[in-house]
Amino acid sequence: MATVFIPALLRKLTGGKDRTSATGATLRELINDLDRQFPGFRDRVVEHGDLAGSVAVSINGEVITGGLAEPVPTDSEIHFVPAIAGG
């Protein structure tokens, strides 16, 4: 079971909860579980069948590169954060 930290502007979907537990062997499965718990969640982070271009995901402090297929280790801490490139 992973701990997912809910982005502040999505907490309306979660009734104000700033974190929740979710299951899924991959990020796709995890987001599906979040969407089941909080309908509408998936649409806020997924576009065209992939992670939205404006969204990055950190698992245990590291920004992932595998997109929705990224494996999610048990007991992970997961954050959805803005995608950043740089100059």
Add this chain to the structure above:
Amino acid sequence: MATQEAKFKVIGTRPIRHDGVDKVTGRARYGADINLPGLLHGKVLRSPHAHARIKSIDVSAAAALPGVKAVITSADFPKLKSGVVPLGELAMNPLYMSMNLLAHDKVLYDGHAVAAVAATSPHIAEEAVKLIKVEYEVLPHVQDVRSAMKEDAPILLPDVRTSGAPEKSDKQTNIASQVRFARGDLDVGFKAADIVVEREFNTAMVHQGYIEPHNAVAQYNADGQATIWTSTQGAFTARDQCGLVLGIPASSIKVVPAEIGGGFGGKIPIYLEPLALLLSKKSGKPVKLVMSRGEVLRATGPTPGSHIRVKMGANKAGKITAAQVWMAYEAGAFPGSPVGAGCMTILAPYDLENLQIDGFDVLVNKPKTAAYRAPGATNAAMGAETVIDELAEKLGIDPLEFRRINGAKEGTAQPAGPKYLRIGYLETVEAAKNSAHYKSPLPKVSGKLVGRGVASGFWFNAGFQSSATVNINTDGTANVVTGSPDIGGSRASCAMIAAEVLGLKAEEVHPVVADTESIGHTDMTGGSRVTFATGYAVYEAAQDAVNQLKQRAATLWKAKPEEVVFQDGVVSRTTNGQESMSLKELAGKLPRAGGPVGGRASVNPRGVGPAFATHVVDVAVDPETGKVDILRYTATQDVGKAVHPSYVEGQMQGAVAQGVGWALNEEYFYDEKGTLRNAGFLDYRVPTCLDLPMIETILIEVPNPGHPIGIRGVGEVPIVPPPAAIANAIYRAVGVRMTELPMSPPKVAKAVLEKK
């Protein structure tokens, strides 16, 4: 992966850069140096209005001018749909990109491109653009974020809705996106504070100020294949953007990255490349476009001005109890300011329990902003780091000690949530505290008031995709091929990494920056990622070459590959210590041992190590004129493992120089009509060597555990602290808290007068 104990023979030394002679002798070929048979010269017609509807464009007179071979307008671009498309490391809206390249139905800023001409000489092209008749209906414009956010503000893009907003709305708006980070309880935090400081800040739009203007040469062939030579931070990125916006396969375009005279983020977007390509397609000839300095300033991608409010509370022990930030950044004419990065960086050096950060990306009638060294973070630091200085002062705590008390370390949650892995922020604070500079008394300057300021900064750094090949030459030297345009000395660092693995000298490895058909996909040079990620690919490619060399030696010795070891440029057989060969000897025998050796690797690495910096600056302020002189400047930084320390120092010094300009002089100055009035280096004043002392650097090497050599990006974070550090120094000198950038002489003089 990296170990503190790793011993290097090449990494950490200071060889002469491989491209140095070409650059100092003028032999290096930049984009504008490219000439081809039959070359035409292009010129772009630009909007004189900040906001206007284009009623009509008549190009007939221009097209009829002798020597003119092609004229294009937005009608020559394919019709594109609005929507965000992932493009490697970037997410882009092809419609907006197209609208920025040549205005569609509206011009949205002074300098917005409207049409382009190709002619047999630059002078004819210049004459021709003057003959293009554009009928405009001038519209009200808005250039300030707070005005642009108002309900009755002129709307720039009717289809924009606030992305990220908690509630969906169908209302037209200039607020393109919204972001928030929040945790803990602000009320509880502020109640626990013994002191609260709240201030508002305004920072001006500034430009990266790279010396070399944008340029592009394009040749479109009748078979549908095209070649573009251009000054770009990413050949593949430029190719993909061109393909997207022109509606043609990216693979039909070859982009050859020319030598680049600075980018700092501003040469990631494309401006001239598709225009040159369309003009070439229309004329059947190669076409060159080169911007003037005025065009660079008016119509490329500066970094946003911003309005920032910071409220922070701290207790008597010096612990920050709560922090609240509100920030609005100028996106320019199309969405995409770095406000998200600003929000994620503004409090990143600190361990905070209660915080809320709100950010807004706001459309204004100014050029579409682009990345500029740690985009978004410098504006943000000006707010937080000066408020922190004020808290420390009011609590009677040394400002560096205050930062040490609150500083983030491994395991600290970032403002955005994720916990830091191994970082070196506190080490930068300690290094600043222990520096000769901080321990020395302030110098005295006759007739001027002196002060010392400090500030810290954070930048994420990036990974992304890179490819590299390492080919062994017949004489035992090596060539390293990458796809990363070299802006800050990355040829040298890539060659040194290969040399380290292969047991060669740095001079025995020849680094090459290849075009898009000669190397695997490589994302842009940006995000301080090249030495980290492309260096990672080089490391892996060199290891691949070593494995092949071991196989070849095994073939010669009729041994098993696992019986062969490679160390310090020598292969030897473990089961028979008598048999060994240097790489040079083995290279000559490769034809009889299985053939040439070429290592290759393509990576998309994780393990990015973020960077922190803490700076100390002494200033002298003339209380009569308000002029601020930098007397002494020391930059400390966690640089991971410094591959070539001179280039790390160079990055730090260059970034500080830019930060000083941002702090004291640079600003886009628009008149009431929305016209940029200082579109040249005489009036847009960047610092010169006469304005700066030697920037002292202290490199702190906290190896990044996510990289085989311990590398962290180094190029961006040193631009983050300077404006705040200088503002804090000005306060210590004259007793006024500056809250606007630039802190130019009139503003400082006014503030001093008002205090009196």
